[in-house]
Amino acid sequence: MERLLRLAFQTPFKEQEVSSPKNSFLESIGEWGIGFCRAVKKGNIFIHQCLSSWRRQLTGRAVYRSKDFWLILSDCGPKSILIVSLISFMVGLILAFVGAIQLKTFGAQIYVASLVTIGMTRIMGAVMTGIIMAGRTGASYAATIGTMQVNEELDALQTMGISCTDFLVLPRINALLLSMPILVLLADFMGILGGCFVCVAFWDIPLSEYIKFTINSFYLKHFLVGVFHGIVFGYIIALCGCYFGVNCGRNADSVGAATTHAVVYSIVWMIVMTGLLTVIFQGLGI
Amino acid sequence: MMKQDPIIRAEHLSIGYENKTIMKDLSFVIPRGDIFIIMGGSGCGKSTLLRTLTGLIPAQSGQIWIQNTDFINATPAEKLEIRKHSGILYQGGALFSSMTLAENVALPLQQYTDYSSDKIRQIVAFKLALVGLAGYEDYYPSEISGGMRKRAGLARALALDPEIVYFDEPSAGLDPISSKNLDDLILQINQTLGTTIIVVTHELPSIFTIGKNSIFLDKTIRTISAKGNPSELLKNPPNRQVYEFLTRGENHEERTK
Ligand SMILES: Nc1ncnc2c1ncn2[C@@H]1O[C@H](COP(=O)(O)OP(=O)(O)OP(=O)(O)O)[C@@H](O)[C@H]1O
Numbered sequence: 001m002e003r004l005l006r007l008a009f010q011t012p013f014k015e016q017e018v019s020s021p022k023n024s025f026l027e028s029i030g031e032w033g034i035g036f037c038r039a040v041k042k043g044n045i046f047i048h049q050c051l052s053s054w055r056r057q058l059t060g061r062a063v064y065r066s067k068d069f070w071l072i073l074s075d076c077g078p079k080s081i082l083i084v085s086l087i088s089f090m091v092g093l094i095l096a097f098v099g100a101i102q103l104k105t106f107g108a109q110i111y112v113a114s115l116v117t118i119g120m121t122r123i124m125g126a127v128m129t130g131i132i133m134a135g136r137t138g139a140s141y142a143a144t145i146g147t148m149q150v151n152e153e154l155d156a157l158q159t160m161g162i163s164c165t166d167f168l169v170l171p172r173i174n175a176l177l178l179s180m181p182i183l184v185l186l187a188d189f190m191g192i193l194g195g196c197f198v199c200v201a202f203w204d205i206p207l208s209e210y211i212k213f214t215i216n217s218f219y220l221k222h223f224l225v226g227v228f229h230g231i232v233f234g235y236i237i238a239l240c241g242c243y244f245g246v247n248c249g250r251n252a253d254s255v256g257a258a259t260t261h262a263v264v265y266s267i268v269w270m271i272v273m274t275g276l277l278t279v280i281f282q283g284l285g286i
Numbered sequence: 287m288m289k290q291d292p293i294i295r296a297e298h299l300s301i302g303y304e305n306k307t308i309m310k311d312l313s314f315v316i317p318r319g320d321i322f323i324i325m326g327g328s329g330c331g332k333s334t335l336l337r338t339l340t341g342l343i344p345a346q347s348g349q350i351w352i353q354n355t356d357f358i359n360a361t362p363a364e365k366l367e368i369r370k371h372s373g374i375l376y377q378g379g380a381l382f383s384s385m386t387l388a389e390n391v392a393l394p395l396q397q398y399t400d401y402s403s404d405k406i407r408q409i410v411a412f413k414l415a416l417v418g419l420a421g422y423e424d425y426y427p428s429e430i431s432g433g434m435r436k437r438a439g440l441a442r443a444l445a446l447d448p449e450i451v452y453f454d455e456p457s458a459g460l461d462p463i464s465s466k467n468l469d470d471l472i473l474q475i476n477q478t479l480g481t482t483i484i485v486v487t488h489e490l491p492s493i494f495t496i497g498k499n500s501i502f503l504d505k506t507i508r509t510i511s512a513k514g515n516p517s518e519l520l521k522n523p524p525n526r527q528v529y530e531f532l533t534r535g536e537n538h539e540e541r542t543k
């Protein structure tokens with residue numbers, strides 16, 4: 001025991017660096033501000049790079065392997081169908097349940113159909129799909145690209161003169177931009193189906209009535225607004241996932257952090273964008 | 287171009303990340319056709335130096351000439367030209383996991399040349415055979431061992447017949463035999479193709495078998511503390527750190543007594 005202790009104290013502590021003196025309060029606010037501005041700058045540069053990659057793609061100069069694109073697309077399209085269907089069915093069901101209890105007091109239960117239809121098509125379909133895809137695809141983008149960073153694959157790309165926004169980010173953005181509208185469509189449909197299930201099974205509303213009210217309250221503009229939200233969300237999820245992947249540190253811990261950040265930031269930005277878009281659409285009278 | 291031209295020359299180079307300087311005042315010359323070892327303790331900045339030389343991170347100050355081009359102020363086109371003539375083997379191979387070995391090796395060829403796909407396939411098969419991986423064209427990186435992954439990474443680094451090949455710790459994580467085989471491969475490439483080879487390593491046997499020239503990065507003084515042939519350095523160690531490093535920590539004072 002004594003020898004063990006002696007050994008422990010013998011070990012030289014050369015490696016230890018002098019810890020920096022504790023910052024004052026104002027200083028740390030300043031540091032935080034500088035860090036924040038740096039992050040904003042980095043984010044903007046990334047968005048700019050993605051946009052210019054997109055432009056290059058339009059002129060056919062951005063190269064990525066179509067095989068990669070199909071793999072990514074199949075992962076964020078067909079393989080998400082089940083979970084998106086399930087969740088939006090449940091959301092429609094919940095909307096109908098909660099709505100019907102309130103509307104029952106006025107004897108206006110049949111308007112549940114309108115509530116579910118408008119709610120799902122205008123916003124809920126897109127928001128639910130967005131949140132699912134952020135957790136599923138955004139996280140997987142960040143983890144995949146983050147792991148590539150850890151394995152120095154991104155360095156290898158860069159030294160081969162291949163732009164990583166062209167090669168890795170662009171197919172991922174495209175895949176989400178393509179699959180989000182379709183998934184939103186599916187979510188809308190499944191939500192309405194969920195509402196229908198509740199009304200017919202629990203509230204004794206005839207199926208034909210429900211369908212009639214659904215068709216009456218289905219407006220193309222609500223539907224298009226929903227799909228537009230879906231596209232915007234797809235873009236946000238892909239950007240956040242890829243951004244945190246590309247800016248991941250070089251150890252396994254940082255991949256975990258990147259994944260968490262990707263999901264949290266995509267959800268936050270989706271909600272912020274929903275607010276903004278709602279105000280804009282209100283202003284436009286849509 | 288004369289044969290004696292140095293292929294890389296660095297003068298008063300400072301390297302580091304953002305506002306943190308890791309090494310400063312690095313000056314060295316790498317002759318054409320050399321096997322140049324960058325050695326030093328863990329975390330002293332060897333990989334950082336390699337990243338600076340390959341242009342992954344900017345140098346903080348100082349100058350680098352690669353093949354008579356001022357690398358730091360080079361235009362993107364000049365940088366691309368230099369990169370086309372250099373190959374890098376990363377620590378873990380850095381193969382793209384979504385591609386087969388053949389596709390990995392073919393990627394730089396597709397990027398930099400306009401060879402037909404037939405010709406690319408031939409070159410790929412040849413390079414894989416060179417590193418002893420003939421027949422593994424359609425394997426994915428996850429299906430082969432770490433040592434094979436490194437050799438496949440080497441095949442990719444050699445795809446464009448580069449004039450300079452950088453190795454980041456080629457023998458890390460390999461058993462003694464595999465790492466000796468890799469050393470033999472490095473020597474063979476250097477002798478037959480005349481490729482300049484720059485190796486970051488702390489594997490003593492490799493340092494002595496392959497190294498013709500070397501620099502020793504010292505973490506305490508943050509710069510180069512010794513230069514020259516590794517065996518010569520062992521015979522006449524210029525300072526304690528180098529001696530301890532090259533003898534795995536034997537006490538310098540005891541020897542000089
Ligand atoms: N991305 C980074 N940002 C800031 N500092 C870094 C970064 N990467 C490495 N460092 C720091 O730079 C120093 C040198 O790192 P480097 O990876 O070059 O060491 P090394 O000599 O290659 O070590 P090893 O032999 O363990 O690979 C380390 O102290 C490390 O903390």
Ligand SMILES: [Mg+2]
Pocket residue numbers: 332333334
């Ligand atoms: Mg290293």
